[in-house]
Amino acid sequence: MKKFLLIALLFISNLFSQQTSLVFSELKGIEDQSYNTQLFYRLYGYWENSFSFEERNDIYRLDLENNIDTIFLVDYSYYYPFLGGSSVRVYDFDFWNNNYSEYVYCFVSGGFFTESPVTQILRFDSDGGYMNISRFASAEISEQNDSLVYGTNGYFVKSTDGGRNWEELGTNFGLIALSPFNDSVLFGLGDGGLLKSDNGGNSFFIVDTNKSNWPDYNNIYGDILFDKDSLHVYRFYQNGSSYNLSVSNNEGNAFSWGLKYSSFQKIFISVDYSQTGSIYLADGKYIYHSTDFGLTFNEYKVLDRKIVGIYKKPNSDKLYAATKYDLYEITLDTTIVIKHLPIDPDLFNWYPLAVGNKWIYDYEFFGDTLETGTIVQEVTGDTIINNQQYFILNNSSNYIRVDSLTGRIYRAFSFAGILEENLFTDLTLDVGDTLSYDSTDFRSLTVLSEQSFYQWNLNTRIRFFDDFGISIVHNYSFVKGIGLFDELWWELVGSHVTLRGCVIDGIVYGDTTTVGVNDPPEQPKEFSLSQNYPNPFNPTTNIGFRIANFGFVSLKVFDVLGREVATLVNEEKQPGEYDVEFNASHLSSGIYFYKLQTENYSSIKKMLMIK
Numbered sequence: 001m002k003k004f005l006l007i008a009l010l011f012i013s014n015l016f017s018q019q020t021s022l023v024f025s026e027l028k029g030i031e032d033q034s035y036n037t038q039l040f041y042r043l044y045g046y047w048e049n050s051f052s053f054e055e056r057n058d059i060y061r062l063d064l065e066n067n068i069d070t071i072f073l074v075d076y077s078y079y080y081p082f083l084g085g086s087s088v089r090v091y092d093f094d095f096w097n098n099n100y101s102e103y104v105y106c107f108v109s110g111g112f113f114t115e116s117p118v119t120q121i122l123r124f125d126s127d128g129g130y131m132n133i134s135r136f137a138s139a140e141i142s143e144q145n146d147s148l149v150y151g152t153n154g155y156f157v158k159s160t161d162g163g164r165n166w167e168e169l170g171t172n173f174g175l176i177a178l179s180p181f182n183d184s185v186l187f188g189l190g191d192g193g194l195l196k197s198d199n200g201g202n203s204f205f206i207v208d209t210n211k212s213n214w215p216d217y218n219n220i221y222g223d224i225l226f227d228k229d230s231l232h233v234y235r236f237y238q239n240g241s242s243y244n245l246s247v248s249n250n251e252g253n254a255f256s257w258g259l260k261y262s263s264f265q266k267i268f269i270s271v272d273y274s275q276t277g278s279i280y281l282a283d284g285k286y287i288y289h290s291t292d293f294g295l296t297f298n299e300y301k302v303l304d305r306k307i308v309g310i311y312k313k314p315n316s317d318k319l320y321a322a323t324k325y326d327l328y329e330i331t332l333d334t335t336i337v338i339k340h341l342p343i344d345p346d347l348f349n350w351y352p353l354a355v356g357n358k359w360i361y362d363y364e365f366f367g368d369t370l371e372t373g374t375i376v377q378e379v380t381g382d383t384i385i386n387n388q389q390y391f392i393l394n395n396s397s398n399y400i401r402v403d404s405l406t407g408r409i410y411r412a413f414s415f416a417g418i419l420e421e422n423l424f425t426d427l428t429l430d431v432g433d434t435l436s437y438d439s440t441d442f443r444s445l446t447v448l449s450e451q452s453f454y455q456w457n458l459n460t461r462i463r464f465f466d467d468f469g470i471s472i473v474h475n476y477s478f479v480k481g482i483g484l485f486d487e488l489w490w491e492l493v494g495s496h497v498t499l500r501g502c503v504i505d506g507i508v509y510g511d512t513t514t515v516g517v518n519d520p521p522e523q524p525k526e527f528s529l530s531q532n533y534p535n536p537f538n539p540t541t542n543i544g545f546r547i548a549n550f551g552f553v554s555l556k557v558f559d560v561l562g563r564e565v566a567t568l569v570n571e572e573k574q575p576g577e578y579d580v581e582f583n584a585s586h587l588s589s590g591i592y593f594y595k596l597q598t599e600n601y602s603s604i605k606k607m608l609m610i611k
Contacts, residue, residue, distance in 0.1 A: 021045065021344035025057060027309025027322035030098050036065035037313055038100050040072060041322055043341075054078040059090060061100060062327075062339070069339070073105060086110070087117070092138040096146050096162075104149055104163045106137030119153035121163065128164030130157055139163075140178035140186075148183055150175055156188070156201060169201050177224035187224050187233075187252060194235065196252055208257045210246060212237040224252075225271045225279075232293045234279060236269045243267045245281065247294045260294040265432070268307060274314035282307040284434075287321065287330075301330055305433055324428065343407045347427040350463065350478045351409060353391045353400060355379050357504050359483060360512050361497040363533060366490075371531035374514050375497060385419055396581060398540055400424070413540045415585045422538060425465060425478070443467060453479050456501075456509040472536075472610060482509060492591060493608050495535045527601035532582070532594070536608040539585040545596050547573050554597040555580060560590065568594075584609050 025044035032038050039062040046055045054076065061072040073093065079085030086109070093105035103124045110117035119137045122129040132154040142148035149159040152175040157166045172190055179185035184200045187207075194208035212222055222237040233252040236245045243263050250256035261267065263283050272278035277293045284306055288297035303323055311320045319330045327339035358378040365371040381392040383399075390399040390412060399412040401421060407428035412421035426435050429447045436444040446466045453462040460480045467474040473490035479499075486498045501510030530544035547553060555569035565587060568580045584592070589611045595604045 021346070022056070022341060023324045023344075024308055024322040024327060024341065026059075027311060027320065027327070029311030029313070029320060030095060030100070031314065032098050032100055034065075036063065037311075037318075037320070038063055039311065039320055039327070041309070041327065042075070052078075052080045054080075057089075059093075064338070072100075073107075075107075094139050094141045096141055104139045104141060104151075106139050106151065106153060108137065121151045121153055121157070121166070123163045128161075128166075130159075130166035138175045140175060142178065142183035143180045144183045150178055150186060150201065152188070158201060173197075173201070173204055176222070177226075180226055181230045185251070187235075194257075205254070207248075207252055207254045208235070208246065210237075210239060210244070210257070210259070212239060221266065223269070225269060227271060227276060227279075227293065228273055229276045232277070234269055234271060234294065236267055238266075245269060245294060249293065261297065265306070268310050270310045270312040270319070272312045272314055274316075278312075280310055280312050280319060282310045282321065285323070287319070300332070301335065303328065303335070304435070305429065324430075343404065343428060347407055348402060348404075350427050350480050351402070351425075351483045352481065352504050353379060353402060353483075354505060355381055355391070356506070357483075357502070358512070359502040360500045360510075360514060362500050364496045365531035365533075365535055366494040366496070373530060373533075374500075375533055376514060385414075396540075397583070411538075413583070413585070415539070415583045418585075420539070420585060425467075425476075431463075443472065458482075458509070489534070489536045489610075491536055491608055491610060493535065493606060495531075495533070497534075527596075527598060527603075529594075529596040529603040529605055531605055532607045536610045537584075538610050539587075540581055540583045541607065541609075542579050542581050543568065543594055544577065544579045546577050547575050547598065549598075549600075550574055551599050554595075556595050556597075557582060557584075558593045558595065559587075560592075565592065 022043040022045040024041055026042040028040045030038050040059055041062065042057050042059050044057045047053065057075040058071055059073040059075060060069065062069045073090050074088060075090045077087030089108045091106045091108065093103050096102040101124065104121065106119065106121050108117045108119045118131055120129055120131045121137060121139050130151065130153065137151065137153035139149060139151040147160055147162050149163045151157045155168045156170045156173040156175060157168055159166045173195060174189035175186060176189060177187045184198055186197045186201055188195050189212055190204065192206040192209065193211045195204040196207045197204045225234045231249060231251055233248040234245065241264060243266050244259055245261040245267060246257045247260050248256040261281060265284055268282040270280045277291055279290050279294055280300065281288045281297060285303045286299060287301040287307065287310065289300040290297045303321065305323045307321050307323055309322050317331045321328045321330055325341045325343065326337045329336045329338050356379065358376065361375040363373045363375045378394055379391045380395045383390050383392060388401060390401045392399055397414045401410045401412055408426045409424045410421040411424045412419060426445060429435060431447045431450050434444050434446045448464040448466050450461055450463045453460050462477055462479045462485060464477045465475065473488065476487040477485045479485045482502060482504060488494065488496045501512040503512055527548050528546045532541040532543045534541055543555065545555065551572060553569050553571065553573040556564055557566040557568065559565050566582065568582055587609065589609055592607055592609065593604055594607060
């Protein structure tokens with residue numbers, strides 16, 4: 001039976017690894033007995049279909065000195081037909097004398113749809129242990145007496161023989177921390193808020209009435225850390241929708257706590273145990289440092305995305321931090337990636353770029369007048385430039401590049417043999433994430449929201465982005481499996497495109513017809529000058545016009561002072577419709593005018609270039 005279960009678990013693990021990508025979800029650390037850094041990180045992944053699912057949040061150990069990267073504790077839940085389901089959720093672990101091979105850990109286990117999961121506290125060698133029905137567990141080992149271990153798993157419990165046998169002490173105390181200076185001092189959660197015991201758990205008293213959200217099966221958050229001076233105690237916790245840091249200046253006693261920091265996103269704390277008053281705080285993608293017990297914080301480092309955990313190495317200038325895809329070693333002057341996870345390939349379905357894929361947009365231009373029309377964007381080929389793949393749009397010098405390592409998409413153009421590209425979007429950003437990328441206009445890219453999308457018989461997702469600066473409004477959205485759905489530009493003048501239909505991998509979605517596509521072209525009955533597209537642009541745009549009679553045609557571009565900056569057409573033309581590309585890479589950002597002139601017709605329109 002055990003052999004069958006092992007084979008089943010291996011099969012599930014292999015199947016899971018083939019169907020999903022993993023991301024960092026937590027980071028902690030210790031200094032072992034040789035003062036080498038041991039990092040403990042979690043890798044999270046989720047996969048499901050109509051019949052099955054699997055979720056993993058396994059804990060790994062990374063030995064930086066000996067370059068060992070190995071699994072430490074498994075954390076999973078799954079259900080598969082015929083195999084059934086199971087789960088193991090690790091809540092907490094602690095080490096004897098910072099020896100990573102000798103530890104006690106707490107976990108919740110149960111079958112699929114188990115109403116009363118079982119919580120266990122076990123030693124590394126599975127000798128003895130404690131079991132109860134609960135959904136929260138923790139364990140703390142005394143630094144003065146390695147036989148003394150406290151724990152919580154529904155009951156507050158104590159072991160005096162190194163975690164082999166346990167004594168139940170009560171039910172109204174959820175252990176959070178044990179003082180490293182005095183193993184009679186404990187902190188935990190109770191109905192009244194934060195509780196403290198100064199007699200080894202025989203009695204408790206309320207020291208802070210600010211309550212924490214009680215940790216549960218899906219939310220393990222919060223901790224208490226101790227300063228080197230033994231007087232200051234740091235508590236970070238969730239209260240409702242806010243994440244807070246409170247500090248006590250008197251051993252965590254009542255009336256000594258003060259709120260020092262609050263945020264609407266998770267914060268993470270690491271204490272530098274080699275320096276009094278030194279703590280590091282991560283909030284979003286920012287890391288702050290305080291040298292005065294959290295009274296003031298100064299910006300220390302900014303990473304590219306939200307941070308999921310930090311660890312400060314004592315007696316060193318090194319700080320370790322994890323984001324979704326990267327694990328960093330940081331000093332004041334350097335930021336080095338020491339472990340990188342591959343981008344989830346499924347993210348690239350938000351913008352399916354392949355030769356033959358085509359998008360048809362309804363177009364509006366807002367300027368002195370309202371101009372409307374239809375825009376077709378098609379991937380007509382691909383090419384390799386500087387060892388990178390670029391997708392060619394409409395057989396022009398405009399390109400799109402996907403960076404498979406970072407998940408970022410760039411719009412590019414080529415002029416006089418020189419390629420220039422600009423960031424368009426970052427597919428790895430989560431809702432609420434912000435990416436600052438243009439210091440000249442202080443532009444930043446934010447994912448505003450994500451919703452269901454049911455048009456064209458689809459059941460997928462739509463994600464809304466805001467790319468804003470001091471003088472620019474740029475909003476757009478992507479539909480997963482479809483691509484760019486709409487885009488709005490505004491700076492003095494503006495434009496808006498909305499997807500009417502598309503062809504993705506040969507499948508038609510929506511309305512892909514354009515006026516006159518299958519009809520022979522008719523000779524224009526009148527002259528006209530169309531609004532350029534895209535507008536605003538950087539640095540290429542297309543200008544369309546119609547000629548009703550044979551004759552000499554001039555199409556020129558002028559700056560706001562009326563100076564001619566480009567001649568696009570200066571020749572005789574037959575009647576018909578024309579489209580000319582204007583490349584303004586040699587010009588500065590700003591408003592420009594383009595003028596169509598024939599013997600009997602003249603028209604001027606305005607356009608905006610933003611670099």
